[in-house]
Amino acid sequence: MPSNSSPEPGFARHAFVLPRAPDGGDAVYLAGNSLGAQPRAARDAVLAAVDEQWARVGVAGWEDSGWWATPQRLGDRVGALVGAAPGQTVVGDSTSVQLFGALIAAARLRPGRSVLLSDAGHFPTDRYLATSVARLTGLTLVTASPDAMAPDADTAVVAVPAVDFRTGERWDLAAIVDRAHAAGAVVVADLSHAVGVLPVDLDGLGVDLAVGCTYKYLNGGPGAPAFAYVAARHHDVLDPPLTGWTGHAEPFAMTEAWTPAPGVGRLRVGTPPMLSMLALDGALSVFDGSDSPALPGVHAASLALGDAFLEALPAGVDVVTPREHGRRGGHVAVRVPDAEGRCAALARRGVVVDARPPDLLRFGFAAPYVTLDDARVAARELAALL
Numbered sequence: 001m002p003s004n005s006s007p008e009p010g011f012a013r014h015a016f017v018l019p020r021a022p023d024g025g026d027a028v029y030l031a032g033n034s035l036g037a038q039p040r041a042a043r044d045a046v047l048a049a050v051d052e053q054w055a056r057v058g059v060a061g062w063e064d065s066g067w068w069a070t071p072q073r074l075g076d077r078v079g080a081l082v083g084a085a086p087g088q089t090v091v092g093d094s095t096s097v098q099l100f101g102a103l104i105a106a107a108r109l110r111p112g113r114s115v116l117l118s119d120a121g122h123f124p125t126d127r128y129l130a131t132s133v134a135r136l137t138g139l140t141l142v143t144a145s146p147d148a149m150a151p152d153a154d155t156a157v158v159a160v161p162a163v164d165f166r167t168g169e170r171w172d173l174a175a176i177v178d179r180a181h182a183a184g185a186v187v188v189a190d191l192s193h194a195v196g197v198l199p200v201d202l203d204g205l206g207v208d209l210a211v212g213c214t215y216k217y218l219n220g221g222p223g224a225p226a227f228a229y230v231a232a233r234h235h236d237v238l239d240p241p242l243t244g245w246t247g248h249a250e251p252f253a254m255t256e257a258w259t260p261a262p263g264v265g266r267l268r269v270g271t272p273p274m275l276s277m278l279a280l281d282g283a284l285s286v287f288d289g290s291d292s293p294a295l296p297g298v299h300a301a302s303l304a305l306g307d308a309f310l311e312a313l314p315a316g317v318d319v320v321t322p323r324e325h326g327r328r329g330g331h332v333a334v335r336v337p338d339a340e341g342r343c344a345a346l347a348r349r350g351v352v353v354d355a356r357p358p359d360l361l362r363f364g365f366a367a368p369y370v371t372l373d374d375a376r377v378a379a380r381e382l383a384a385l386l
């Protein structure tokens, strides 16, 4: 079992290939909150799947190479990182597609209620989809900041992120779930900015449904398949809108009507993107190898990186992320004029970060491959530009 002790930031750097800096060396790569760096094991897994499975096994790979079972097998591996007991998580389509399915399935758990309550500052795809889901289901979309949400007897669904994608603020999921459940509503959490960087206890918190991407802190690669979680207590009645054939109880019976697979398997839609899934399979070894720290340790190391960055910033820099550890996700955001221009200038100096409109620079602290030195260099280079 991975240990809980706090590892040194950069504890698995040897297991990654980092993007190149303009000087030809490794970049200071602080964009893992957007696209994680490449784990060597992900590359190896893809090459092996291409050369040994796709090329030499062909169609029999669905059974013989275990492809068919991969969405649930990987679901359980990702689930273990977000406090989900096996059998409740599936890996499949993009976060956006999983979210659409989760929001509608959640609304169907609460017929007769009229409101979809969603984070006003949610990531754009979450806001756009909530708008469409409200139109499709007849719910009224109401938005509020997660800490100001007041669900009531009309509320069917509460949709929140675990961490704000702009500011890096970590929301109090436990309090949000408690308030939602007290009102009889169900919670759909988007864990995209939490999975792989901080511990989330989905089962313990009583979250109803959750989704999240795997290309940020899980390093699954560009377009890596997202995951969906549904608490076991909802499985028997779960009524997903995307009734694809791979979510059928007997997909190869090719029956007339759709009969849901037991459990979370009914959230499968179409043929899984196997090469992307196997890249993720390899990438996850960073988290579950016997010498890897457990997530509380990874989280502590990420916070230490954020602290080192904050301490090295000159006074007066406008940090929009809360400094308290309990309220911080994996990235730190600072407000600067011409964020896009500064982002490009940092890249020229070998520091990769991202900019979000209108004026934020985000510094992502993925502890497996970011070192304390990286964090300090980033602060120094930013200071030089300001």
Ligand SMILES: Cc1ncc(COP(=O)(O)O)c(C=O)c1O
Binding pocket: 094, 095, 096, 097, 123, 125, 126, 161, 165, 190, 192, 193, 213, 226
């Ligand atoms: C909270 C959140 N949800 C969803 C997404 C993206 O969705 P998709 O993976 O479908 O592009 C992101 C980032 O891209 C995100 O930060």
Ligand SMILES: Nc1c(O)cccc1C(=O)C[C@H](N)C(=O)O
Binding pocket: 033, 034, 035, 123, 165, 166, 192, 356
């Ligand atoms: N998913 C992305 C993409 O396909 C291209 C560029 C960036 C992204 C991102 O992950 C954005 C990210 N979720 C954000 O927090 O802004």
